[in-house]
Each structure stands twice: as structure tokens, then as C-alpha cells.
Amino acid sequence: MVLLRATRRLLTASASRATGRRGTEALLSEGPLPEVGPLGTWYANVVSLPFPGRSLVLFTAADTMLSVVASGRSLRTTLPVFQRRVPLLLVRLGLPGAWVEARTADLADVHVARAGAQTVDRRVLGTMIDATYQIRAEAEAAGSFDGLDLDRVEDRLAEVPLGALRSEQSSHGFPADAVAELARA
Numbered sequence: 001m002v003l004l005r006a007t008r009r010l011l012t013a014s015a016s017r018a019t020g021r022r023g024t025e026a027l028l029s030e031g032p033l034p035e036v037g038p039l040g041t042w043y044a045n046v047v048s049l050p051f052p053g054r055s056l057v058l059f060t061a062a063d064t065m066l067s068v069v070a071s072g073r074s075l076r077t078t079l080p081v082f083q084r085r086v087p088l089l090l091v092r093l094g095l096p097g098a099w100v101e102a103r104t105a106d107l108a109d110v111h112v113a114r115a116g117a118q119t120v121d122r123r124v125l126g127t128m129i130d131a132t133y134q135i136r137a138e139a140e141a142a143g144s145f146d147g148l149d150l151d152r153v154e155d156r157l158a159e160v161p162l163g164a165l166r167s168e169q170s171s172h173g174f175p176a177d178a179v180a181e182l183a184r185a
């Protein structure tokens with residue numbers, strides 16, 4: 001099971017495209033928030049690209065800062081893409097097949113919640129802001145939306161040293177290493 005904390009900006013864009021402003025509530029899961037396993041809590045926000053009318057949704061795992069991107073600006077269209085892209089990224093990172101399969105099964109059940117002031121992890125928020133700049137730089141370097149390789153964007157984000165992942169051994173860590181450590185546990 002996965003908990004996805006979506007920003008107001010993403011929820012508003014998702015609702016206005018499908019059902020109008022009041023549709024935001026339809027996206028949110030009802031009842032208490034679920035208990036989640038490894039890679040269980042993700043944050044999501046819209047990233048505007050330097051190409052007219054083009055956006056990505058950036059999904060970042062709270063514990064490992066691992067990031068996945070999906071073309072679009074609505075949860076209705078990007079959530080299924082997110083569910084497909086996470087296992088592909090885990091495989092590209094060389095993680096054990098059984099662990100990847102278990103995380104893929106977790107992704108079948110996604111609960112959406114609002115990323116309100118009480119739930120926003122400032123480490124994740126800062127990481128997502130930095131990732132947004134990196135994504136825009138990758139897009140500008142690609143020259144066009146069609147030239148933007150989302151696999152490469154994700155792979156590069158997994159190799160960025162982050163102070164949010166600091167440990168006793170190092171002043172920074174890498175999302176790829178954090179998720180590999182999680183898979184070994």
C-alpha cells in the first residue's frame with residue numbers, strides 16, 4: 001500500500017480538468033490514512049516545463065528521496081504512469097527482483113491525501129524544489145519535449161547527492177543508495 005501526498009497545486013489541476021473545482025475531494029481517499037511499507041509515502045507536485053503547455057508530475061519518496069516523473073499535470077493521467085515507472089526505475093537501479101515485485105504489488109493500492117502544512121516533510125519539499133530545477137535544466141538541454149528522456153531524468157535524480165540523506169558516515173547521500181539500503185534491510 002502506498003500513501004501519496006499531493007500538493008494543492010496538483011489536486012487543483014487534477015480536479016479542474018476532470019470534474020471542476022469541487023472534484024478535488026473526489027481524488028482524496030476517505031477514512032484514516034493507511035499503514036504503509038517500504039517506499040510507502042510519496043509526495044507529488046506539478047513541474048512546468050519550458051515548453052508551452054507541457055508539464056510533468058514529480059513523485060518523490062519520503063524516506064529515500066527517490067524520484068519518478070510522469071508526463072502531464074493531472075493525477076488521473078499520471079498516477080497509472082507512476083505505478084508503471086517505479087518498478088522500471090527500481091530494476092534500472094539493479095535492485096533484487098523479489099523486492100521490486102513486492103514494491104510493485106504495494107503500488108496497486110494508492111491512497112491520495114492532501115500534502116497539508118502538518119504533513120509536509122521539509123526535507124522532501126526542499127529535495128523536490130531542487131529536483132524541479134534539475135528537471136527544467138534537463139528539459140532545456142533536450143531542446144524539445146519529445147527529446148526529453150524521462151528514464152534519464154529519473155536516473156540522474158537518483159544520483160544527486162542530497163544533504164537530506166546525510167548519515168554518520170557522510171554529509172550527504174544518494175537516493176539510489178538509500179533505496180538499495182532499504183532493499184537490503
